[in-house]
Every structure is written in C-alpha cells, then in structure tokens.
Amino acid sequence: MRTKSGLAVLSAALTMLAATSSGALAQKKYDPGVTDTEIKIGNIMPYSGPASAYGIIGKTEAAYFNKINAEGGINGRKINFVSYDDGYSPPKAVEQARKLVESDEVLFIFNSLGTPSNSAIQKYMNGKKVPQLFVATGATKWNDPKDFPWTMGWQPNYQSEGRIYAKYLMKEKPNAKIGILYQNDDFGKDMLKGLKDGLGAKAASMIIAEEPYEVTSPTVDTQIVTLKSKGADVFMSFTTPKFGAQSIKKVAELGWKPLFILNNVAASVGSVIKPAGYNNAQDVISAAYAKDATDPQWKDDPGMKNFDAFLAKNFPEGNREDGSVMYGFNAAQTLVHVLKACGDNLTRENVMKQAASLKKLQQDGILPGITLNTSPTDFAPIEQLQLMRFQGERWHLFGDIISGEVGG
Structure with a gap:
C-alpha cells in the first residue's frame, strides 16, 4: 500500500511539475529576433x-x-x-x-x-x-x-503642424502674402496641404508663390530669390536641416525681412540655427513638442x-x-x-x-x-505643439499648447 501511495504522490508531483513547466513555457512567446537574453x-x-x-x-x-x-x-x-x-x-x-x-x-x-x-x-x-x-x-x-x-x-504629423501655422497667420497676419519653399516629396507636400487646409478659402489669396526643391538640389538660393521677387511678406521654409540652414542664411543675405516660419524638423539650434548664424535667425517662428536643452528654464x-x-x-x-x-x-x-x-x-x-x-x-x-x-x-502618439520664436541664442516658447489633430 505504501508503494502504491508513494507512486501516486510521485505521479501527482510529476503532473504538477509538468503543468507548472508548461505554464511557464506558455507565458514566453517569441517571434524572430527574440531569445531569453x-x-x-x-x-x-x-x-x-x-x-x-x-x-x-x-x-x-x-x-x-x-x-x-x-x-x-x-x-x-x-x-x-x-x-x-x-x-x-x-x-x-x-x-x-x-x-x-x-x-x-x-x-x-x-x-x-x-x-x-x-x-x-x-x-x-x-x-x-x-x-x-x-x-x-x-x-x-x-x-x-x-x-x-x-x-x-x-x-x-506635418499636416497638423501646417494647420497650426495657418491658425497663427489667420490671427496675426490675415492679409499676408505668403511665399513657400517646400521639399518636393511627401514630407513637403504634407506640410503644404496642412497649411492650405488651415487657411481654408483664404489660401488662394494669401499664398502668392510656391517654390519646390528636390532633395538632391545643392542649394535653394534660386527659389528664395524668386519668392522675394514675388513680393512675399511671409516666408515659410518647409525643409530638412541642410536646406533650413540655407534658407536662414539666404534670406539674411538678401536683406529680406519677411515673417519667417521654419518647420519643426529644421529647428535644431545645434545643426541648423548655429551654422546659419544666430543673428540671421532672429524672430524666426517654429513649433515644438520637445524641450530645448539650451533653454535655461x-x-x-x-x-x-x-x-x-x-x-x-x-x-x-x-x-x-x-x-x-x-x-x-x-x-x-x-x-x-x-x-x-x-x-x-x-x-x-x-x-x-x-x-x-x-x-x-x-x-x-x-x-x-x-x-x-x-x-x-489612433496611431499618432503626439498630437500637440507649442509655438516658439528664436531670440538671442535660443527658442522662446509662447502661447498655449495647441492640439494639432487633423480635423481638430
């Protein structure tokens, strides 16, 4: 009897161990690229x-x-x-x-x-x-x-950012003559669409010139000269860092004094503003969702x-x-x-x-x-921005945090 009892206990223990082990194994689910380490x-x-x-x-x-x-x-x-x-x-x-x-x-x-x-x-x-x-x-x-x-x-997203700039212009400069430099791809066109959607019926009268550039272009000097010649008093640079820095330099070189709006992806102080020259970037406006490490606040x-x-x-x-x-x-x-x-x-x-x-x-x-x-x-994790203005050697935030939800 003791032998049978011992076997029964052993069998039960093994069953429990097997169940525990399989439970532990079941908890680990891996796809390619994953191991225990x-x-x-x-x-x-x-x-x-x-x-x-x-x-x-x-x-x-x-x-x-x-x-x-x-x-x-x-x-x-x-x-x-x-x-x-x-x-x-x-x-x-x-x-x-x-x-x-x-x-x-x-x-x-x-x-x-x-x-x-x-x-x-x-x-x-x-x-x-x-x-x-x-x-x-x-x-x-x-x-x-x-x-x-x-x-x-x-x-x-870029359309949301474009809409936020449109809101700002409709409030601060409703009779603006807008000249736009934009990268001729999905990125630039998305920014452009957001701006136009935000301006609504006024887009046709407010936007007086659009100049695209290719990502392979060596410079955007010609496009900027063209926008100035059209009489734009608002310059919008929808560019990546290299061309953002060129925009700031060229506008200053021309002695042109438009309201300058630079998109967020080209707003880095270290890789765009500093190389372009702090003096050249004074009063440029952009939008942010991240803290600026150069800001003493x-x-x-x-x-x-x-x-x-x-x-x-x-x-x-x-x-x-x-x-x-x-x-x-x-x-x-x-x-x-x-x-x-x-x-x-x-x-x-x-x-x-x-x-x-x-x-x-x-x-x-x-x-x-x-x-x-x-x-x-909703696969858009960050949908809020705050406007900022470059003064001295850093960006200064202003206004409220704005929801940039498309349609919002």
Missing part, C-alpha cells in the same frame, strides 16, 4: 547623403539602448540594435529593410528616418507583418491602422537632468544643442516603455498591441502638458 531591433538612418544631419538620431538611440543594457536590459534581455545607412535613398531603404527582416531577422524596425524611405518600405513591412514602429517622420499617412496596421508614427527640470546624466555617462559625444539628440532620447524612451509592457510576450503582434495602448505617457524630454496617447484606431 536578446531583443534584436532594426533601424535605417541617413548616416550619409543630403539628410545626414539626422544620422545623430540613430547614434543617440544606440547609446540609449547601451545604457539600458548596462542597467540589466528589458526584463533581463539585452537590446541588439542593428542600424544601417540608406543615404536618404528610397531604393537603398528597401534593400536595408529586406536585409534587416530576412537576413538579420529583427523583431521589428524602429524609428527609421524619412518620409520617402518609409514610404518605400511601408507595403513590404505590412505584407511581412513586421512592425514599422515609431517612424521618424511626421507624414500623416502613418496614422492609418485600418490599411497599414503594422506602421505607426511618433512625432506630430529647464535647468532644474528632473527630465532634463536625466537627459544630461545620459549624455554625461553614456553619450559624451552627443551635442546637447542639437534637437535631434533630444529626439533620439525621447523616441528610445518610448520604445523601452513598450518593450517593458510586452513582458515575455515578445511577438510582433503584441509589440503593436502595446504600442497602440499608450495612455498619457510622459517622457523626460517632451514639453509639460504634452503626453503620448494611442489606441487601436
């Missing part, structure tokens, strides 16, 4: 080419993930960040995306930069059901969960202290005056939040589910009052 993430950046000023974003993110790894990683797993150069070339971006997904077998591609490059890989990524997560571009089309459920934006801000500590310890070569460094810091923080929320369910589907479940998330380098929010039907 690693999460492999892909990224594509223009480390070379006409938008190379943005390459610092990828370097900042790599440094931030190294910081996280040094602190023990995400739920015990180290981030393996694989970042390739596409030279801001869509065909090269396609090549690099295929390499990351099919050869490197990353879990997803994170924060790849540029509207043209992300547009080129969007159908491929969605066809493969691999997240194209928190893309580093403000094109409105990244917020389309119905048609592209594997693509999600991060920063405020954030000196004792806990978030800014975290940013400075990161630079000092993990990224000493990072230029705190460059807004792209703050951008990379904030975007990397958002991804870390999502990965922590995934727990041991590191499938591509769950990554998208957690990314679409952000609720009033605050990041160290985002302006107070602006939070990240997403849902299964």
Whole structure:
C-alpha cells in the first residue's frame, strides 16, 4: 500500500511539475529576433547623403539602448540594435529593410528616418507583418491602422503642424502674402496641404508663390530669390536641416525681412540655427513638442537632468544643442516603455498591441502638458505643439499648447 501511495504522490508531483513547466513555457512567446537574453531591433538612418544631419538620431538611440543594457536590459534581455545607412535613398531603404527582416531577422524596425524611405518600405513591412514602429517622420499617412496596421508614427504629423501655422497667420497676419519653399516629396507636400487646409478659402489669396526643391538640389538660393521677387511678406521654409540652414542664411543675405516660419524638423539650434548664424535667425517662428536643452528654464527640470546624466555617462559625444539628440532620447524612451509592457510576450503582434495602448505617457524630454496617447484606431502618439520664436541664442516658447489633430 505504501508503494502504491508513494507512486501516486510521485505521479501527482510529476503532473504538477509538468503543468507548472508548461505554464511557464506558455507565458514566453517569441517571434524572430527574440531569445531569453536578446531583443534584436532594426533601424535605417541617413548616416550619409543630403539628410545626414539626422544620422545623430540613430547614434543617440544606440547609446540609449547601451545604457539600458548596462542597467540589466528589458526584463533581463539585452537590446541588439542593428542600424544601417540608406543615404536618404528610397531604393537603398528597401534593400536595408529586406536585409534587416530576412537576413538579420529583427523583431521589428524602429524609428527609421524619412518620409520617402518609409514610404518605400511601408507595403513590404505590412505584407511581412513586421512592425514599422515609431517612424521618424511626421507624414500623416502613418496614422492609418485600418490599411497599414503594422506602421505607426511618433512625432506630430506635418499636416497638423501646417494647420497650426495657418491658425497663427489667420490671427496675426490675415492679409499676408505668403511665399513657400517646400521639399518636393511627401514630407513637403504634407506640410503644404496642412497649411492650405488651415487657411481654408483664404489660401488662394494669401499664398502668392510656391517654390519646390528636390532633395538632391545643392542649394535653394534660386527659389528664395524668386519668392522675394514675388513680393512675399511671409516666408515659410518647409525643409530638412541642410536646406533650413540655407534658407536662414539666404534670406539674411538678401536683406529680406519677411515673417519667417521654419518647420519643426529644421529647428535644431545645434545643426541648423548655429551654422546659419544666430543673428540671421532672429524672430524666426517654429513649433515644438520637445524641450530645448539650451533653454535655461529647464535647468532644474528632473527630465532634463536625466537627459544630461545620459549624455554625461553614456553619450559624451552627443551635442546637447542639437534637437535631434533630444529626439533620439525621447523616441528610445518610448520604445523601452513598450518593450517593458510586452513582458515575455515578445511577438510582433503584441509589440503593436502595446504600442497602440499608450495612455498619457510622459517622457523626460517632451514639453509639460504634452503626453503620448494611442489606441487601436489612433496611431499618432503626439498630437500637440507649442509655438516658439528664436531670440538671442535660443527658442522662446509662447502661447498655449495647441492640439494639432487633423480635423481638430
């Protein structure tokens, strides 16, 4: 009897152990790129080419993930960040995306930069059901969960930003003669559409000239001379950093004094304003959602202290005056939040589910009052901005935080 009883106890114990083990195994769900010790993430950046000023974003993110790894990683797993150069070339971006997904077998591609490059890989990524997560571009089309459920934006979209400038002009300069310089691609056209939508019926009379430029153009001097000659008293520069700096320099060189509006992606003090000359940038207007590290008002801000500590310890070569460094810091923080929320369910589907479940998330380098929010039907995490004016050697925020929701 004791033998039978012992066998029964042993059998029950083995059954319980098996159930516990299978339960533990069931809790861990992995897709390609994930093991018990690693999460492999892909990224594509223009480390070379006409938008190379943005390459610092990828370097900042790599440094931030190294910081996280040094602190023990995400739920015990180290981030393996694989970042390739596409030279801001869509065909090269396609090549690099295929390499990351099919050869490197990353879990997803994170924060790849540029509207043209992300547009080129969007159908491929969605066809493969691999997240194209928190893309580093403000094109409105990244917020389309119905048609592209594997693509999600991060920063405020360009149409929303254009609408905010329109609101400002309608209030402050309703009889403006607007001349617009814009990049001849989805990025520039999105900004233009937002502005025109915001101006409504007055767009036709207020906008007197539009001058596109190609991303491969060496300069935009000719376009700026043309806009001045048309009699514009408002100059809008919808440009990437290289051409934003050229815009500021050329307008000053011409002795032209229009109301100058520069879009957010070209508003970095370190990579645009400083090279163009502080004197040349006085009273330029832009919009922001992130803190400016050069602004003394954030000196004792806990978030800014975290940013400075990161630079000092993990990224000493990072230029705190460059807004792209703050951008990379904030975007990397958002991804870390999502990965922590995934727990041991590191499938591509769950990554998208957690990314679409952000609720009033605050990041160290985002302006107070602006939070990240997403849902299964809203793939636009940041939808608020505040206007700012360049004076002295830094931007000064003014006005209220404005919701830039399209249609809002």
